[in-house]
Amino acid sequence: MPIANTTAVYAGKLAVLYEGHGDRLACQQLAERLAIPLVLASDTHAYPFYLCWRDGSLKLLDTELLKKGGLAVDIEPRNGEQRSWPAPKEGALAQALGRKTRTVVDATTGWGQDSLHIFRMGYELLCIERSPIMLELLSDGFARLACVDWMQRLNLSPPSLLGGDAIALLAALPTPPDCIYLDPMFSPKRKKSALAKKSMRVLRDLLGDDIDKEQLFAAAFAATGKRVVVKSPDYAEPLGGKPSSSFQGKLLRYDVYLKT
Ligand SMILES: C[S@@+](CC[C@H](N)C(=O)[O-])C[C@H]1O[C@@H](n2cnc3c(N)ncnc32)[C@H](O)[C@@H]1O
Structure with missing residues (x-):
């Protein structure tokens, strides 16, 4: 890695x-x-x-997790997700990725939860992450994933993982993917949002907001073959201006930008 x-x-x-x-x-x-x-x-x-x-x-x-616990990349399917592989391409995320999409680049992999959902639905996936800390955690999670029964039984490999700034890396992709997926860190609505999951609060405390997300969007739109999907909190302005379409999730939105 x-x-x-x-x-x-x-x-x-x-x-x-x-x-x-x-x-x-x-x-x-x-x-x-x-x-x-x-x-x-x-x-x-x-x-x-x-x-x-x-x-x-x-x-x-x-410091709160020092006594026990800790946050790791969770390789288990999310609640309600089917445990078969590939899981059905259902729900707002799959709708936003698009019916004809085959290849996806997740340019903001973070804890890998969206990536792993996308991977479990059977898309061909490349994951990019610029934080060396998150890369170590992801690398550990993907190594654990490689060892689970169903992965071995189906002879599957975990998604590819690339470390570095997606703004530069997307411009150097050898083939434009069908979709580039973005979930950068937005400023919270309230200072200490009780709604945010602990894993996301810790990520924000450790890495801060992604202040270059407009540049990331521009890089993604230039590099994609067909579409960019941006996951945003429902209170945030669309990152790339008026989207071609939007799909509503729980307290969030997937904005789709199609390349014509
Ligand atoms: C909100 S988190 C993503 C959470 C992720 N979707 C998940 O399901 O766990 C945003 C992540 O994107 C990464 N990131 C933001 N801008 C990036 C860039 N330009 N290149 C690579 N990684 C980036 C941050 O380091 C952070 O780990």
Whole structure:
């Protein structure tokens, strides 16, 4: 997996936590890849976020999750999703992706939840993510996915994962995909939105808003073969101006921009 340039962006913000069991070398290598410190369980007061292997998954912890738990890429189907593969192309997301779409690039993969939904519906998928932290979590999640029964039985490989800024990477795609999917971070309506899921709140606290989303939209529209789909909170203005169509989800919208 290519790791995007790591920098001192996380200085003072994030460390790898080794809890005294499991593979210490893997923790050390992770800390080196991200250029962040490795700390022991006795020393967990200095950082607001930690990466740590717990229960067989790489997890992101904030101070609230330090005692137990943690956030990992969830590879289980969402509630209500059929467990067969490919799952039926139903619901607002599938409608927005379009009936004739075969290839999709998710340019803002984040926790991979939309990506994995798209993958489970049988689309051919490339995932892009620029945060090296999220890339590590995704890489761990996709490696776990590769090992589950149904993936092995059907001889499937997890989606491809590319690290780096999609604004540059989309322009270099060898073949335009049918659809480019965008779900950048929008400013919340209220300062501390109680409605946002913990995983999204932590992502926002760690990475902040995606302030270059207009440029990302322009790059996506230039690079797509047929359409761009933007997932937005229902209170947000459409990212690319008036969309060709919109599909309503729960507290969100999928805006579709067709290339004519
Ligand atoms: C709101 S999250 C996406 C959540 C995701 N749809 C999910 O289901 O988990 C936005 C993510 O997009 C990434 N991102 C934003 N702009 C990007 C860009 N230009 N290139 C690559 N990744 C980007 C951020 O780092 C963040 O992880």
